Amino acid sequence: MRTGLKPVLRTAVALVGASALIALAGCTTDPTVEPGGGEGGGEDSSEEWFDQKLYDRQFEERDVVPEGPEDKPYLQMINPEMGDTSEFKSEGGKKMCFANASISNPWRQTGWITMNEQLKDLKKNGVITEMETRDAQDNDDTQIADIDYFISEGDCDGFIISPNSTSAITPAVERACKTDKPVIVFDRGVETDCAVTFIHPIGGFAWGIDTSQFLIDNLEKGDKVVALRILPGVDVLEQRWAAAEKLFGEADIEVVDYFTEGDPAEIKKVVSDELAKGDVQGVWMDAGDGAVSAVEAFEDAGKDYPVMTGEDELSFLRKWKDTDMTAMAPVYSNFQWRTPLLAAEMIFKGEEVPTEWVLPQSPITAEDLDEYLDRNKGMPDGHYAKFGGEDLSGFPEVWQDRVIP
Structure with missing residues (x-):
């Protein structure tokens, strides 16, 4: 497994459709898939995982009102x-x-x-x-x-x-x-x-669309984004990146991407190294583990906070609130x-x-950040805000105590 300390720089992207794969989530490696290009991921990887039909479908599903009980998102369809x-x-x-x-x-x-x-x-x-x-x-x-x-x-x-x-x-x-x-x-x-x-x-393309478009809307052409990726070969992660890379390229956003395995120390080192080279205006993540470490790298360097997307893990939401930075928390619905x-x-x-x-699969925005922080008071930093278990008998103590069966 490569962790990629040398980035691949992209300013424009040409993506080719590949055969559809069912969306997945998580942080593990498919050994049958080799990342292409340089140590930071590579264009071949994006081309392999991009599927225009699935991209279009998930783009549209983001705006569909789901069927099912309003107070039970885990039963909605x-x-x-x-x-x-x-x-x-x-x-x-x-x-x-x-x-x-x-x-x-x-x-x-x-x-x-x-x-x-x-x-x-x-x-x-x-x-x-x-x-x-x-x-x-x-x-x-x-x-x-x-x-x-x-x-x-x-x-x-x-x-x-x-x-x-x-x-x-x-x-x-x-x-x-x-x-x-x-x-x-x-x-x-x-x-x-x-x-x-x-x-x-909904899937990885939806995540990639939501997150990259948020950054694009809050950045200028030519601004630099550091993309922090966990691992190659996991289709939802590859699809998140394929969608983001496509939209960044179309918007003329400069992007460097790294595999970090989600390790906070590695994330902090990568971001610190990029800041040492010059200004970084945005941070994009394909999963939110270690997001706080990326923010701390800016603090250590005395730099302005970036426009950033993390995830609905409470450590990131709390850091977002404390810093008042421009951010969004994409969600891969834990419920x-x-x-x-x-x-x-x-x-x-x-x-x-x-x-x-x-x-x-709805992101947490600045407008509802306080709501989700309030709903998850007393939960540990590793908890996910949209876990959907508030009506279960063990709430809230089981999650507060982090009882792992």
Whole structure:
């Protein structure tokens, strides 16, 4: 894995459509994908991951009013095409088997806590008797073995899979589908549509559009942006960057991008090195881990705060509030961790569910920053503001205490 201390400089971008991949999220590497160009990422990577049709679809979905209960975003749906699940209808409590990519970052930890609180409620209601979980710890081979273990074990009533990477996990998902038990894929995607439903927020292109357009609207032509990327080969991260790179190039914004693995020390070093070369007017991130370190680099250098996009992690929101800088927090809706279990409940009742369940994905802006800070008072810095678990029985203590099951 390369961390890329030498940037790739771009002032104009020509992007070529590539075959569509289902959107995913998270911070792991697909070993089948090699980043192109220089150590900072490369144009080949952007070309591979850009898909005009998916870009256009997610561009439009950003403005769609979702269907579903207004106070339950985790049950809302954007442009759903409903699928029949009557073949899975059955009585009694069910055992679910969950193959999780990892809980190795604050976003996944927040979701995992929320998922387990949702599970407690469903257990009380007799819907699910047990959820056996195996954690792949960000390793494709481990997750493939986990899924095959569940299949060979033979006592799973249904499967929930959050894939570690896109192509590597696809065959294992297909094997799970062949058991004729319902398979639910969420968060990250695979290259098959055999699952009963694939649950995810709008996607990486939507993130890239929202964030880059915010920076463009608040910068001048020729201004310099440092783009901080976590890892290559994760499709939602690559799609975030592909959309942003396209729009930055069209707006004549100078961009240098680096892979940092989300390491705060690396982020601070990268930004400090760029500031030593000259002024930086903007910071763009494909995920918000370490965002505060980027801000601190400006403070240490005695420079004006940049126009910046981070994420809805509270550490960034609080720093944004304290500095009053020009910022926006994109969101990859953490409340999606509730939806697979609720989808399983619907499936075993024989109710229709969307074949692709697209959840809302709305950034936090300056206008609603105070609202989300107030709603999350007492939560730790690693908590995500739009976690969507306020109505669960463990709120707020379980999240405040950061109880990781």
